[in-house]
Amino acid sequence: MVTKVLMCALAVAGALVLTAGSTTAQVVYGQPFSGDLTATFNSWTVTEGEEETTTSQFAIPLGVFVPMRDNFDVSFFAANASSKFENATQEFTLGGMSDVRVQGNHSFANDQLLVSLGLNLPTGKRALDLTEEYFVLQALSANYLDFPMRRYGEGFGVNLLFAGATVLGDGLRGGAGIMYQYAGAYEPYDGFTDYNPGDVVSVNAGIDIDGAPLNWTVDIIYSVFTADQIDDTKTFRQSPQLDSRLSARYIDERQMFAAHVGYLVRGNNTQYAADGDELDPFKYYGNEFLLAGAYARQIGGVWSVSPAADLRLIGGNDLDMGSSTVFGIGATIGRELGASLTLSGGMRYYAGSADGGDIDLSGYQITFGLTATR
Numbered sequence: 001m002v003t004k005v006l007m008c009a010l011a012v013a014g015a016l017v018l019t020a021g022s023t024t025a026q027v028v029y030g031q032p033f034s035g036d037l038t039a040t041f042n043s044w045t046v047t048e049g050e051e052e053t054t055t056s057q058f059a060i061p062l063g064v065f066v067p068m069r070d071n072f073d074v075s076f077f078a079a080n081a082s083s084k085f086e087n088a089t090q091e092f093t094l095g096g097m098s099d100v101r102v103q104g105n106h107s108f109a110n111d112q113l114l115v116s117l118g119l120n121l122p123t124g125k126r127a128l129d130l131t132e133e134y135f136v137l138q139a140l141s142a143n144y145l146d147f148p149m150r151r152y153g154e155g156f157g158v159n160l161l162f163a164g165a166t167v168l169g170d171g172l173r174g175g176a177g178i179m180y181q182y183a184g185a186y187e188p189y190d191g192f193t194d195y196n197p198g199d200v201v202s203v204n205a206g207i208d209i210d211g212a213p214l215n216w217t218v219d220i221i222y223s224v225f226t227a228d229q230i231d232d233t234k235t236f237r238q239s240p241q242l243d244s245r246l247s248a249r250y251i252d253e254r255q256m257f258a259a260h261v262g263y264l265v266r267g268n269n270t271q272y273a274a275d276g277d278e279l280d281p282f283k284y285y286g287n288e289f290l291l292a293g294a295y296a297r298q299i300g301g302v303w304s305v306s307p308a309a310d311l312r313l314i315g316g317n318d319l320d321m322g323s324s325t326v327f328g329i330g331a332t333i334g335r336e337l338g339a340s341l342t343l344s345g346g347m348r349y350y351a352g353s354a355d356g357g358d359i360d361l362s363g364y365q366i367t368f369g370l371t372a373t374r
Contacts, residue, residue, distance in 0.1 A: 031065070031067055031073075032067065032373045032374055033065065033066055033067060033373065033374045034064070034065045034371065034372065034373045034374075035062070035063070035064045035065070035371070035372050036062070036063045036064075036369065036370075036371045036372075037060065037061075037062050037369065037370050037371075038060070038061055038367055038368070038369035038370075039058070039059075039060050039367065039368045039369070040057075040058070040059045040060075040061070040148050040365065040366070040367045041056070041057070041058045041059075041365065041366045041367075042056065042057050042059075042146065042147050042148065042363065042364075042365045043055075043056040043057075043363055043364055043365075044056070044145045044146075044350070044361065044362070044363035045361070045362050045363065046142075046145075046354075046359060046360070046361060047359065047360040047361075047362075048355075048358060048359045048360075049358075051087065051088070052087070052088070053085065053086065053087045053139070054084075054085075054086045054087075055083070055084070055085050055086075055136075055139040055140065055142075055145065055147075056083065056084050056086075057081055057082070057083040057084075057140065057147050057148070057149065058081065058082045058083075059079055059080070059081035059082075059147075059148045059149045060079060060080050060081070061077065061078070061079035061098075061148060061149070062076075062077070062078050062079065063075065063076070063077050064076040064077075071106060071107045071108070071111070072104070072105070072106045072107075073104070073105050074102065074103070074104045074105075075102070075103045075104075075105075076100065076101070076102055076103075077100070077101040077103075078097065078098060078099075078100045078101070078123070079097070079098040079148070079149050080095075080096070080097050080098070081095065081096070081098070081148070081149040081152075082094075082095040083095065083136050083140060083147075083149075084136065085135055085136045085139045092132045092133070092135045092136050093132065093133075093136065094125075094128065094132070094133040094136035094137060094152070095125075096124060096125030096152050096153070097123060097124050097125060097152070097153070098123075098124045098149060098151070098152060098153070099120050099121055099122055099123050099124040099152075099153055099154055099157075100120075100121040100123045101118060101119070101120055101121070102118065102119045102121065103116060103117070103118040103119075104116065104117050104118070111165075112164055112165060112166055113162075113163070113164050114161070114162070114163040114164070114165075114177070115160075115161070115162055115163075116159075116160070116161040116163070116179075117158070117159070117160055117161075118157075118158065118159040118160075118161075119156075119157070119158055120154060120155075120156065120157030120158070120159075120183075121156065122153055122154060122155055122156050122184075122186060123153070124151075124152045124153025124154065125152040125153045126152070126153035126154070126186055126187055126188060127187045127188070127189065127190055128152070128188065128189050128190070129189075129190055130189055130190060130191075134189060137151075137152075142354075143285065143286075143288075143314060143324075144312075144314055144324035144326055144352070144354045144361065145361075145363070146326075146328070146350070146363075146365075153186070154183065154186055154188075154197070155183060155184035155185050155186030155196075155197075156184040156186075157181065157182060157183045157184060158181070158182045159179060159180065159181040159182070160179065160180050161177055161178070161179040162177060162178055162179075163175060163176065163177025163178075163204075164176060164177070168207075171209060171210040171211055172207070172208075172209055172210075173207070173208045173210070174205075174206070174207050174208075175205070175206055175208075176203075176204065176205040176206070177203075177204050177205075178201070178202070178203050178204075179200075179201070179202045179203075179204070180199070180200070180201050180202075181199060181200040181201075181202075182199050183196070183197045183198060183199055183200075184196070185229075192230065194230060194231045194232070195228070195229075195230050196228065196229040196230075196232075197228055198225050198226040198227055198228045198229070198237065198238070199225070199226045200223055200224070200225050200226075201223065201224050202221060202222070202223040202224075203221070203222050203223075204219060204220065204221040204222075205219070205220050206218060206219040206220070212251075213250055213251050213252050214248065214249070214250045215248070215249045215250075215251070216246070216247070216248050217245075217246075217247045217248075218244075218245070218246055218247075219243075219244070219245040219247075220242070220243070220244050220245075221242070221243040221244075221245075222240065222241075222242050222243075223240065223241050223243070224240045225237060225238040225239075225240070227270070227272070233272075233274075233276065234272040234276055235271070235272055236269065236270070236271050236272065237269065237270040237272075238269055238285075239266050239267035239268050239269045239270075239283070239284075239285075240266075240267055241264060241265060241266045241267070242264070242265045243262065243263075243264045243265075244262065244263050244264075244265075245260065245261070245262040246260070246261045246262075247259070247260045247261075248260075254297060254298045255295070255296065255297040255298070256294075256295070256296045256297075257293075257294075257295055258293065258294045258295075258296075259292070259293045259294075260290065260291070260292040260293070261290070261291055261292075262288075262289070262290040263287070263288070263289050263290075264287060264288040264289075264290075265287050266283065266285045266286070266287055267283070268281035268282060268283050269281065269282060269283065269284045269285070282317075282318040282319065283317050283318040284317050284318070284319060285317060286314050286315030286316050286317050286321075286323065286324075287314075287315040288312065288313070288314050288315070289312070289313040289314075290310065290311070290312050290313075291310065291311045292308070292309070292310035292311075293308065293309055293310070294306060294307070294308035294309075295307055295308070301336075302335060302336040303333070303334065303335055303336075304333070304334040304335075305331060305332075305333050305334075306331060306332045306333075306334070306346075307329075307330070307331040308329070308330060308331065308332075308348075309327070309328065309329040309330075310327070310328050311325075311326070311327050311328075312324075312325070312326045312327075312328075312352075313325055314326075314354075316355075316356065321354070321355055322354070322355040322356025322357075322358070323354075323355075323356055324352065324353065324354040324355070324361075325352045325353055326350060326351075326352035326361060327350065327351055327352055328348055328349065328350045329348065329349055330346060330347050330348030330349060330365070331346060331347070331348075332344055332345070332346030332367070333345055333346065340372055340373045340374055341370070341371070341372050341373075342370070342371045342372075343369070343370055344367070344368070344369045344370075344371070345366075345367065345368050345369070346365075346366070346367045347364065347365065347366050347367075348364065348365040348367075349363070349364050350362065350363040350364065350365075351363075
């Protein structure tokens with residue numbers, strides 16, 4: 001089972017690169033059925049000179065984990081979100097469902113091999129209007145802001161992961177995997193009837209060092225992307241990216257300390273002319289550095305408190321945006337309601353700047369969640 005835990009971490013790492021809101025992969029023996037429903041409200045205020053805008057979102061994601069039998073499980077994920085963009089004179093709204101995502105995981109060879117198959121079912125809101133909903137989605141997509149649901153409906157998609165893990169020594173385990181994600185064409189906005197966002201291939205490798213009570217994990221994920229197309233004509237190709245992560249956890253009977261450092265390196269993107277020729281490459285997304293820490297402690301057997309903080313540094317691009325810095329701090333409080341039900345609530349505050357300091361950022365997040373197990 002020890003190698004299985006690492007393989008699942010690799011599966012999640014690969015999935016996180018590909019899509020926000022991915023279901024959690026876990027094939028650990030004895031893990032019960034569980035469902036998680038979390039209501040999240042995010043609000044960000046962006047101030048540039050004399051202009052102030054506010055982007056907010058109320059989202060309710062639902063995740064369900066179903067253990068089918070030993071070594072085989074299925075997870076489901078769906079969400080609904082209502083978003084709003086406001087400035088001094090206008091207010092735009094966008095609401096609807098996300099796509100439904102289904103992920104199945106099966107381990108083989110005494111837990112040393114893992115196969116994972118995921119489907120993206122096109123149930124979410126698509127064909128957004130260009131007079132109102134477009135502006136909301138553009139605000140949600142700003143990389144220096146944090147929202148639980150940045151995208152609504154997309155096309156039919158499939159992702160397939162093969163991974164393996166093995167014991168390398170006393171307290172040392174290693175694993176690697178490769179994931180391919182196919183993304184089908186769909187209509188993102190009115191009139192864009194045949195947009196294909198391109199496919200992704202991701203290769204990941206990791207090492208887990210068990211020095212209980214202190215554990216370390218190192219992950220490296222390299223992803224390449226095929227070109228976006230409209231009516232079978234290439235328009236844009238995202239650059240390859242390399243995501244490296246180092247995590248540490250200290251766990252005893254009543255508390256846990258966790259720290260995480262990550263660095264995401266991106267290269268130059270490619271844009272295509274109408275005749276299909278490549279234009280000069282440019283960097284559209286900056287590199288990102290993440291430093292995060294959290295502490296969790298049980299109180300009185302049924303209560304838990306979890307303060308956390310993180311710092312994101314985002315490099316500028318070659319077009320229109322300088323570097324960004326965002327700091328977040330908050331806490332979550334949980335209460336066990338019997339053996340199978342947990343209630344939680346939390347708040348988080350954000351502050352920072354974007355475009356090399358020309359844009360001021362402030363925001364907050366409120367969460368209220370319910371987790372059931374059986």
